[in-house]
Amino acid sequence: MPLFRPVADHAMLVQFATTISDAAHAEVLALDQALAAAPFAGFREAIPAFVNILVDFDPTVTDHAAVEAYLRGLAGQAFQALRPTPREVPVCYEGAPDLEEVARQTGLSPDAVIAAHLSGDYKVFLYGFAPGYAYMGGLPDALRLDRKSSPVRGVPAGRVIIAGSQCLITTLSMPTGWWIIGRTPTKVLTGDAARPFLFDVGDHIRLRRITLAECEALE
Amino acid sequence: MTRLRVAFAGPHVTVQDKGRFGMMRFGVPESGPMDRKAFAIALAALGHAADAVAIEVSLGGLTLECLEGAATFAVVGGGFIVQTGARRSGSWQIETLHAGERLVIRPGPWGSWTYLAFAGALQVARWLGSAATHGPSGLGGGRLIAGQEFEIQDTGIVVAAARPLPCPVWARPRSVVQAVLGPQDRFFAANSLEDFATRPFYLTDAYDRMGVRLRGPSLMPVGALSIPSEPILRGSVQVAGDGLATVMLADHGTTGGYPKIATVISDDLDGFAQLRPKDAVRFKLITPEDAVALTRRGARALDRYLGQFPGGSR
Numbered sequence: 066m067p068l069f070r071p072v073a074d075h076a077m078l079v080q081f082a083t084t085i086s087d088a089a090h091a092e093v094l095a096l097d098q099a100l101a102a103a104p105f106a107g108f109r110e111a112i113p114a115f116v117n118i119l120v121d122f123d124p125t126v127t128d129h130a131a132v133e134a135y136l137r138g139l140a141g142q143a144f145q146a147l148r149p150t151p152r153e154v155p156v157c158y159e160g161a162p163d164l165e166e167v168a169r170q171t172g173l174s175p176d177a178v179i180a181a182h183l184s185g186d187y188k189v190f191l192y193g194f195a196p197g198y199a200y201m202g203g204l205p206d207a208l209r210l211d212r213k214s215s216p217v218r219g220v221p222a223g224r225v226i227i228a229g230s231q232c233l234i235t236t237l238s239m240p241t242g243w244w245i246i247g248r249t250p251t252k253v254l255t256g257d258a259a260r261p262f263l264f265d266v267g268d269h270i271r272l273r274r275i276t277l278a279e280c281e282a283l284e
Numbered sequence: 285m286t287r288l289r290v291a292f293a294g295p296h297v298t299v300q301d302k303g304r305f306g307m308m309r310f311g312v313p314e315s316g317p318m319d320r321k322a323f324a325i326a327l328a329a330l331g332h333a334a335d336a337v338a339i340e341v342s343l344g345g346l347t348l349e350c351l352e353g354a355a356t357f358a359v360v361g362g363g364f365i366v367q368t369g370a371r372r373s374g375s376w377q378i379e380t381l382h383a384g385e386r387l388v389i390r391p392g393p394w395g396s397w398t399y400l401a402f403a404g405a406l407q408v409a410r411w412l413g414s415a416a417t418h419g420p421s422g423l424g425g426g427r428l429i430a431g432q433e434f435e436i437q438d439t440g441i442v443v444a445a446a447r448p449l450p451c452p453v454w455a456r457p458r459s460v461v462q463a464v465l466g467p468q469d470r471f472f473a474a475n476s477l478e479d480f481a482t483r484p485f486y487l488t489d490a491y492d493r494m495g496v497r498l499r500g501p502s503l504m505p506v507g508a509l510s511i512p513s514e515p516i517l518r519g520s521v522q523v524a525g526d527g528l529a530t531v532m533l534a535d536h537g538t539t540g541g542y543p544k545i546a547t548v549i550s551d552d553l554d555g556f557a558q559l560r561p562k563d564a565v566r567f568k569l570i571t572p573e574d575a576v577a578l579t580r581r582g583a584r585a586l587d588r589y590l591g592q593f594p595g596g597s598r
Contacts (some may be wrong), residue, residue: 070466070467071464071466071467071572072464072466072467072517072547073463073464073517073519073547073548073549073550073572073575074464074549074550074551074572074575074576074578074579075517075550075579076517076547078467078514078515080467083511083512084512085512109305109306110305110306110307110308110309111309112308112309112515112538112539113309114512114513114514114515114539115512115513115514116512116514117514117515118515119514119515119517121308121517124550124575124576124579124580125579125580125583128572128573128576129572129573129576130573191513191539192309192310192311192538192539193311193513193537193538193539193540194311194537194538194539195311195420195421195537196307196310196311196312196418196421196423197310197311197312198311199311200513237420237421239420258412258413261307261310261412262310266309
């Protein structure tokens with residue numbers, strides 16, 4: 066059974082592990098999907114993360130004890146997470162500002178950095194930092210770098226950035242200390258009211274290389 | 285139709301509705317008003333539904349010119365100074381602005397935020413179904429900028445006379461806020477937990493819609509540098525690696541890797557947001573059961589207040 070930690074007057078943090086693993090994230094996804102299929106009275110929203118999920122509720126309708134009892138029931142049903150949706154993201158590496166520096170720090174050639182990046186089997190673990198910033202785990206070990214010592218301001222939307230074991234696609238012009246190694250026409254903030262965010266947490270993502278001309282044509 | 289022009293707007297003056305809900309899983313916080321109770325009163329006083337739109341005015345202040353038509357408005361929240369043409373009043377007031385007149389709202393004796401609602405429908409942009417402005421991106425109804433004009437439709441619903449609105453005691457700033465320990469209190473030594481619960485903290489100038497950094501005893505986390513990013517809520521008291529606490533507010537990031545020593549209860553966040561930089565605040569730790577009971581009591585008090593207006597509700 067996971068640990069249940071009450072948060073303020075209106076939320077319950079359900080903790081499955083303390084360190085990141087696919088197994089812990091699978092339990093997070095299973096509870097998230099079970100809750101979406103069968104929400105309780107007063108349920109407001111759930112925020113899945115790496116090792117835990119926060120369940121937010123209306124305290125004028127229910128309370129921590131009732132929510133914990135309900136979630137224990139769901140977690141005990143051993144839900145299988147749905148099969149993740151496979152997705153493909155096209156990436157252009159031409160002119161990426163940090164490709165040379167990533168190559169220097171990893172001891173690889175720029176072409177080997179690109180090949181390693183393309184070889185990753187990525188999964189959306191959570192969203193965070195800013196609207197539509199989907200943290201994709203699965204970056205190959207050869208590309209793991211600490212973030213820059215200070216963030217760069219005004220990195221535009223549609224940049225493919227990496228740090229640690231993660232990769233993400235920027236959706237807004239924001240500062241970031243991550244390494245900018247590519248650019249994509251894929252918009253995680255879709256602008257489509259029916260499906261405003263492209264990825265669900267848990268989706269699997271493969272990358273496909275495109276040329277600058279193809280990227281600009283798709284943008 | 286009424287047409288207004290922004291003659292001056294300080295920083296953090298934004299369009300808000302009650303918030304953008306259900307999207308924290310996609311990195312989008314609720315946004316909405318910093319003082320949700322004052323916002324609800326401003327809308328109800330003019331007979332609006334709870335999902336209508338108002339302008340949140342910061343300590344930076346706001347000046348509007350009425351170019352065309354007339355507009356009845358309510359200013360609710362904090363103790364701000366309101367000048368309507370030649371008439372001077374405070375917030376907690378319903379007034380009417382006429383063509384050729386200026387409305388000037390500036391900070392008064394207390395409070396950090398006040399709400400300007402108009403009778404009629406303010407025409408504003410929406411993002412993901414809500415007019416609430418997400419401060420860091422400016423998406424939604426947006427920040428007010430000098431020179432900008434906007435329209436109010438259906439201004440026929442005008443309240444007859446200027447009248448004051450009573451300021452309930454629970455709308456005042458709250459210098460003792462109640463919080464529930466955790467959910468990452470295990471990363472703090474006993475003396476840090478005791479300092480948090482007993483010593484005064486002070487709001488700093490690092491105060492915006494995302495949160496406010498506090499000055500006070502160092503609450504250095506122990507062994508927490510590598511915790512996986514976890515969800516954050518409005519009211520989370522997050523402690524960075526330097527031991528400084530930040531209370532996360534309306535436009536907070538939705539996840540983060542710093543431990544949260546405690547979480548302020550929702551009922552106390554409105555009064556907390558009305559404190560000003562340099563004000564002192566103390567945290568009182570309570571149980572989750574007491575937190576739920578207090579929030580229910582606060583919701584009933586607000587409902588009773590809103591009940592004085594026709595159709596008033598949360």
